[in-house]
Amino acid sequence: MLIDPRHLRYLLAVARAGSFSKAAAALAISQPALSTSIQRLESVTGAILFERSRHGATLTPAGELLLRHAERMEKVLTGAEEELRLNALSVRGPLTVGGTPLAVMGIIPAAVARLSHDLGPVRVNICEGGDEELLERLLKFELDVLVSTIDLGVTHPLVCDVPLFKAGLFVVVRPGHPLAGRESLTLRELDSYQLVLPHPSGAYTVQLESTFVASGCRLPEAVVYTSSFAILKEVVIQSDAVTLVPRQIVRSDLERRQLVRIPIEEPVGLRTFGMRLIKDRKLSGTGTRFVEHLKGLAPDFA
Numbered sequence: 023m024l025i026d027p028r029h030l031r032y033l034l035a036v037a038r039a040g041s042f043s044k045a046a047a048a049l050a051i052s053q054p055a056l057s058t059s060i061q062r063l064e065s066v067t068g069a070i071l072f073e074r075s076r077h078g079a080t081l082t083p084a085g086e087l088l089l090r091h092a093e094r095m096e097k098v099l100t101g102a103e104e105e106l107r108l109n110a111l112s113v114r115g116p117l118t119v120g121g122t123p124l125a126v127m128g129i130i131p132a133a134v135a136r137l138s139h140d141l142g143p144v145r146v147n148i149c150e151g152g153d154e155e156l157l158e159r160l161l162k163f164e165l166d167v168l169v170s171t172i173d174l175g176v177t178h179p180l181v182c183d184v185p186l187f188k189a190g191l192f193v194v195v196r197p198g199h200p201l202a203g204r205e206s207l208t209l210r211e212l213d214s215y216q217l218v219l220p221h222p223s224g225a226y227t228v229q230l231e232s233t234f235v236a237s238g239c240r241l242p243e244a245v246v247y248t249s250s251f252a253i254l255k256e257v258v259i260q261s262d263a264v265t266l267v268p269r270q271i272v273r274s275d276l277e278r279r280q281l282v283r284i285p286i287e288e289p290v291g292l293r294t295f296g297m298r299l300i301k302d303r304k305l306s307g308t309g310t311r312f313v314e315h316l317k318g319l320a321p322d323f324a
Contacts, residue, residue, distance in 0.1 A: 024066075025063065025066055025067070026062070026063070026066075027095060028059070029059050029060070029062060029063040029066075030063070030088070030091065030092040030095055031092070031095075031096070032045070032049065032056055032059045032060060032063075033060065033063060033071060033085070033088060033089065033092050034089065034092040034093065034096060035048055035049050035056075036056070036060065036072065036079055037081055037085070037089050037092075040078045040079065040080075041078035041079055042056055042057055042060075042074075042079055060072065063088075067084065067088065069082070069084035069085075070082050070084065070085075071084055071085035071088060072085055090162070093162060093163075094162065094163040097162065097163040097164060098163060101116065101163075104116050104145075105306060108145055112142070112143065113143045113144065113145055114141045114142065114143065114144045114145070114307070114308045115144045115145030115146060115306075115308050116145040116146070116147065116308075117137075117144070117145070117146045117147070117166055117167075117306070117308045117309050117312055118146075118147040118149065118164065118165050118166050119134075119146065119147070119148050119149070119165065119166065119167050119168075119169070119312070120148075120149045120150075120151060120156040120159060120160065120165040120167070120168040120169070120170070121148065121149070121150060121156070121168070121169040121170065122150070122151070122152065122153060122156070122169070122170045122171065122295075123150060123220065123250070123251050123271070124189060124268055124270055124271050124295065125169035125170060125295060126148060126150045127251055127252075127270075127271055128270045128271070128273060128323055129169060129186065129187075129270075129295075129316060129319055129320070129323050130148060130169055130316075131148075132315075132319050132322075133312055133315040133316045133319055134146055134148070134312075136315040136318075136319070137308070137311055137312050137315055140311060140315075141308065141311065144308060146312075149165065153170045153171050156168050156170055157170070157178060157181070157298065160181065160298060160299075160300065161178065161180065161181070161300070163300070166305060166306070166309045167297055167298075167299060167305070167309060167312060167313060167316075168297065168298040168299075169186070169295065169296070169297055169298070169316065170295065170296075170298060171293050171294065171295060172185065172294050172295065172296040172298065173293060173294040180300060180301055181298050181299065181300060181301065182298070182299050182300070182301045183296050183297070183298055184296050184297040184298075184299070184317075185294050185295075185296040186295050186296045186297060186316060186317070186320040186323070187270075187294075187295055187320050187321075187323045187324040188292040188293065188294050188295070188324065189268035189269070189270050189292065189293050189295060189323075190268060190269075190290045190292045190293075191230070191233060191266050191267065191268060191286060191290045192266070192267065192268070192269055192283040192284060192285060192286065193207050193212070193264060193265075193266060193283065193284040193285075193286060194258060194264070194265045194266070194267055194272055194281050194282070194283050194284070195258065195262075195263075195264055195265075195281070195282055195284070196258055196259050196260075196261075196262075196280070196281060196282070197279060197280070197281070197282055199262055199264075199282070200262070201215075201264065201284060202282045202284075204284050205284070205285070206284060206285045206286070206287045207284050207285075207286060207287065208237070208286070208287045208288060209233070209234055209237045209239055209286060209288055210237070210239050212242060212264055212266075213239075213242050215242075215244075215262070215263070215264045216244050216246065216261070216262065216263040216264065217241075217242050217244060217245045217246070217263065217264055217265065217266070218245070218246045218248060218254050218257045218258055218263045218264070218265045219245055219246070219247055219248070219254070219265060219266065220247070220248060220249075220250070220251060220254060221247045221248070221249060222247070230266060233266075233286075233288070233290055236288065236289065237288040246263065251267070251271055254267070255271075255272060255275060255281065258281065259275075259280055259281065266286075268293075269283055270323050273323075295323075297313060297316055299313075
């Protein structure tokens with residue numbers, strides 16, 4: 023017997039309210055009717071979903087498992103309603119895209135620009151975050167497409183990874199910096215310079231630390247940590263500070279000659295960036311077109 027979607031909605035309401043009486047009031051139905059609905063859901067699933075006490079109702083492990091599916095169902099239905107509303111206004115979407123900083127500052131905006139050119143007015147939400155945080159949001163159906171690192175062990179059996187491009191690290195300075203004319207640098211030579219780096223988190227930190235360890239030295243102590251790559255670039259542009267970032271992060275600044283990149287002599291591991299999608303989940307027409315643009319742009323960011 024199939025699960026009634028209405029019963030999943032009721033399970034979600036009880037889980038959020040913490041009691042049957044509060045959930046019934048929020049749903050504008052009687053408490054007996056709500057209890058009967060949950061009992062039917064328990065009968066269909068063959069599992070007890072709530073532990074009931076005078077203090078309220080708490081999900082069992084089986085209830086927690088089902089709750090995740092109820093949340094996904096809610097996201098899908100809410101998305102369908104919003105897509106229909108926007109369609110009536112001749113706006114394509116909505117599309118929610120997640121990306122790590124490198125993706126958000128490069129390939130994602132480029133793909134959105136092409137999408138808007140193709141489809142006209144679009145509704146797109148772009149969310150920046152770390153690899154693990156964004157993966158969790160993808161699994162909750164809060165994201166349609168995720169662009170992040172796909173080769174550092176953050177995997178999931180429900181997720182399909184599609185490689186796009188590889189990114190390595192470079193030393194980056196302002197034009198006129200004492201190091202700007204160098205053809206290459208060793209990491210040890212950076213000890214006497216002020217470093218500017220993003221806050222240590224995620225795949226970037228893993229790559230940076232492994233790069234220094236592989237070279238037989240450690241990360242310098244004189245580091246200014248910033249909350250965003252935009253702040254990081256501004257500090258480098260306005261001072262003699264040095265940073266270590268992938269070329270793709272500063273691509274537009276290099277083209278405008280606001281920054282200069284210098285290869286690192288030590289072997290620097292490449293990170294693979296790609297799309298992360300829920301397996302067998304059919305994207306909207308807007309989402310499908312966005313994915314096509316990401317694939318088409320990938321060679322430019324390699």
